[in-house]
Each structure stands twice: as C-alpha cells, then as structure tokens.
Amino acid sequence: MTNTTVTLQVHRFAPRPERDRGSSPFARTSSPFGSSGERRRRPRGKQWVQEYTLEARPEDTVLDCLLTIKRTIDPTLAFRYSCGHGMCGSDAASVNGTPTLLCTATLKDWAKPCVPGSATDDEGFRSTGEPGAGTVSATEHSETGGRNLGVIELAALPGFPVQRDLIADIDPMLEQIKKLKPFLQADGVLATTKGGKVDVFEYLQHPDELARYEQLSNCIACGVCEGSCPVFAGGDAFIGPAALISASRFINDSRDSAAQARLDAIDTADGVPACQSVRACTRECPRGIDVGEEMWQIVAKVRER
Ligand code: SF4
Ligand code: FES
Structure with a gap:
C-alpha cells in the first residue's frame, strides 16, 4: 500500500453503436471510419472527460496506472499496449498534450499540481457527474488518504482518428x-x-x-x-x-x-x-x-x- 495518489483525467470516446449508424439513410458505410477514402474523418460517438484517482508511486508509469484502473476500477476504459517497456510503440498517446509512450511516462515526470474540479469541456468533451462517467476514486476504498502527486491529462494520439478512449487508428x-x-x-x-x-x-x-x-x-x-x-x-x-x-x-x-x-x-x-x-x-x-x-x-x- 502506498501513501500517495495520482489523478488521471482521461478524454474518453465511445463510437456510436453499429445499429445507430446503420439506421441513418445518409450513412455511407457501416464502419465508424467510413471507407478508406473517408478514414481520416473523425468518427462519431460520445465524448467526455473522466477522472480517476488511485494510489500510485512517483516512479509508476501512466501505463501502470491505466492497468490498475482497468483491473480494479473501470474495465470499460480502453487503451492499447504490448511490450510495456518502450519497444513496440503500440501505446503512443497524448500525455498532458504531448505525444509520448504511456509505458515510459512516469508520474514523477508528468503529474502536474492538482486543480480541483478541472475536468472541463473546453475541447468539446463532456464531463458528467453520472455514476461511472465522472470522477472515480480508488482511494475511496482505502484508508490511506495520502498526498496527491498531481493530475495527468490523457487523450488519444493527436493527428489520427480516435477509435475508442486512448486508442487511435x-x-x-x-x-x-x-x-x-x-x-x-x-x-x-x-x-x-x-x-x-x-x-x-x-x-x-x-x-x-x-x-x-x-x-x-x-x-x-x-x-x-x-x-x-x-x-x-x-x-x-x-x-x-x-x-x-x-x-x-x-x-x-x-x-x-x-x-x-x-x-x-x-x-x-x-x-x-x-x-x-x-x-x-x-x-x-x-x-x-x-x-x-x-x-x-x-x-x-x-x-x-
Ligand atoms: S517518434 Fe517517429 S521516428 Fe521516433 S520511433 Fe516513433 S515513429 Fe519512429
Ligand atoms: S507498450 Fe510497447 S512501447 Fe509502450
């Protein structure tokens, strides 16, 4: 058990379900990205910002935290990784607005001082207070109440269409x-x-x-x-x-x-x-x-x- 926590602000995206897209008479394709000629269009779906606060050590990586979230807090969070140590390149994403690898980005390098309630919709993202769609805290279940290392903002790799959450196409x-x-x-x-x-x-x-x-x-x-x-x-x-x-x-x-x-x-x-x-x-x-x-x-x- 650690006595430090970190808050991840994740820009999430869920593509519109297949049946909704197919019901439109104007839908040109059943793919969320369209045919190859339309691939670079932004796919349609639900966007929002979700905050997770969890116990973590300064030397942990962002990928470590995402795996903890996936295993213990929210199994719906989607991200991609493979080797876990900077060799495969599959987990590139935007960390605090900078493209980098999730598995090599450590909390001590990337966590910024915490600004309470800073999940905003400046970029058109929706921040909701609904259960399971707003702030989720792993520390609510712990007795530690330790120091917060700060906030890290995550989004899919810029320049590419987003497939789901932190996964870019x-x-x-x-x-x-x-x-x-x-x-x-x-x-x-x-x-x-x-x-x-x-x-x-x-x-x-x-x-x-x-x-x-x-x-x-x-x-x-x-x-x-x-x-x-x-x-x-x-x-x-x-x-x-x-x-x-x-x-x-x-x-x-x-x-x-x-x-x-x-x-x-x-x-x-x-x-x-x-x-x-x-x-x-x-x-x-x-x-x-x-x-x-x-x-x-x-x-x-x-x-x-
Ligand atoms: S940043 Fe560009 S040049 Fe460097 S490893 Fe990734 S794809 Fe290759
Ligand atoms: S998981 Fe392979 S480079 Fe990060």
Missing part, C-alpha cells in the same frame, strides 16, 4: 510506410544455383556504412513524431515523418539498390516538399532519433538530385 501512418516499400531491395540477394537452391551470400558492410542508417532502423513506428507534427494531421496533405524516416533508413543503406526510386517516391506533393521544417517531430521520439535533423537531410538529398 494509426492505419494511415502504416499505409504510408508500406507505400514506400520498407524492406531491403538488394540486387541478386535471392539468386538461385543451377540446382534451383537459393544461393545465399553475405553482404559485407563497413561499420561506417552501418552507422549511416543504424539509428534510423530503431524506429518502432509509434507515431509520436506524426502526432507532434502540425502538418501531418491525418496524413492527407503530408505522408508524415515516420514514413520518411522509414524511406531514409533504406536510402542510407549501402546494400539497397533502389535509392533513386525511393527518392522519386518521396519527391511528391505530399512527400518531402510538404515538410514545413517545424521540427516538432524531434522532441519526443522515444528511440532518440533526431527526426527533424533527418528530415532536413532527406530534403537536401531530394533537392540535390
């Missing part, structure tokens, strides 16, 4: 990455012998050549850089920094033979020329990639051709 980013062929294209790597067997051979690489893309290969496609980028905002006008980082990783790989085709593929209206060099993408990359600097270099490579 990151398919637009994954589609953009896939479009740029995120795999090695090396001539002759699968040559066959006369007997029809795959003739595998080594591609030797100097450490200097590896250093040119090694850091970029650490990208986990979490979408934090896209959520931070004011130009990306759904990916309609700009394919986004994550897709360009993925392209750059192979452009810089001495084993890859498709660099020119890759540069052509990103020299489009929604590619490199759409980057406004805001550099917001660099600030919170959980893998330590200097995304803004890399974007700068890829812009220079495209221009120099």
Whole structure:
C-alpha cells in the first residue's frame, strides 16, 4: 500500500453503436471510419472527460496506472499496449498534450499540481457527474488518504482518428510506410544455383556504412513524431515523418539498390516538399532519433538530385 495518489483525467470516446449508424439513410458505410477514402474523418460517438484517482508511486508509469484502473476500477476504459517497456510503440498517446509512450511516462515526470474540479469541456468533451462517467476514486476504498502527486491529462494520439478512449487508428501512418516499400531491395540477394537452391551470400558492410542508417532502423513506428507534427494531421496533405524516416533508413543503406526510386517516391506533393521544417517531430521520439535533423537531410538529398 502506498501513501500517495495520482489523478488521471482521461478524454474518453465511445463510437456510436453499429445499429445507430446503420439506421441513418445518409450513412455511407457501416464502419465508424467510413471507407478508406473517408478514414481520416473523425468518427462519431460520445465524448467526455473522466477522472480517476488511485494510489500510485512517483516512479509508476501512466501505463501502470491505466492497468490498475482497468483491473480494479473501470474495465470499460480502453487503451492499447504490448511490450510495456518502450519497444513496440503500440501505446503512443497524448500525455498532458504531448505525444509520448504511456509505458515510459512516469508520474514523477508528468503529474502536474492538482486543480480541483478541472475536468472541463473546453475541447468539446463532456464531463458528467453520472455514476461511472465522472470522477472515480480508488482511494475511496482505502484508508490511506495520502498526498496527491498531481493530475495527468490523457487523450488519444493527436493527428489520427480516435477509435475508442486512448486508442487511435494509426492505419494511415502504416499505409504510408508500406507505400514506400520498407524492406531491403538488394540486387541478386535471392539468386538461385543451377540446382534451383537459393544461393545465399553475405553482404559485407563497413561499420561506417552501418552507422549511416543504424539509428534510423530503431524506429518502432509509434507515431509520436506524426502526432507532434502540425502538418501531418491525418496524413492527407503530408505522408508524415515516420514514413520518411522509414524511406531514409533504406536510402542510407549501402546494400539497397533502389535509392533513386525511393527518392522519386518521396519527391511528391505530399512527400518531402510538404515538410514545413517545424521540427516538432524531434522532441519526443522515444528511440532518440533526431527526426527533424533527418528530415532536413532527406530534403537536401531530394533537392540535390
Ligand atoms: S521516428 Fe521516433 S517518434 Fe517517429 S515513429 Fe519512429 S520511433 Fe516513433
Ligand atoms: S507498450 Fe510497447 S512501447 Fe509502450
């Protein structure tokens, strides 16, 4: 048992049930996100802010708290995670308005001094006092009454349609990455012998050549850089920094033979020329990639051709 608590203010979203959407004669699709052409539209549903106060230690992560809420307070709260330690990128969300990973955001770093009754609807979110939809406290059931570490505001990753609560639909980013062929294209790597067997051979690489893309290969496609980028905002006008980082990783790989085709593929209206060099993408990359600097270099490579 701890003697400290934290309050999470969660911007929640529940999509309209399937049967309600289907009943409209104007409904163009049964998906909450529409067909692929409509994917980036904001899905319709109920939005509100819900506060949870629970016992937690300063070194706990936001993900630890969400798991406690899910297991002991409110099983309806939806969020996504997998590895739990900054390796998979599946739990990117907005923490106090900043895109970051829930599993690496600690309370001591993110909790802000508590302002009582601060769950508002400034963003159009509805804060209700209904049972199960307003403030829910785990400490009501404890005898501790300890110090409150502060408040942390949570919302789904910006720049993407929200699916439910803290879960964003990151398919637009994954589609953009896939479009740029995120795999090695090396001539002759699968040559066959006369007997029809795959003739595998080594591609030797100097450490200097590896250093040119090694850091970029650490990208986990979490979408934090896209959520931070004011130009990306759904990916309609700009394919986004994550897709360009993925392209750059192979452009810089001495084993890859498709660099020119890759540069052509990103020299489009929604590619490199759409980057406004805001550099917001660099600030919170959980893998330590200097995304803004890399974007700068890829812009220079495209221009120099
Ligand atoms: S570059 Fe960094 S912030 Fe962007 S998707 Fe990759 S790991 Fe996430
Ligand atoms: S859960 Fe995998 S990065 Fe956070």
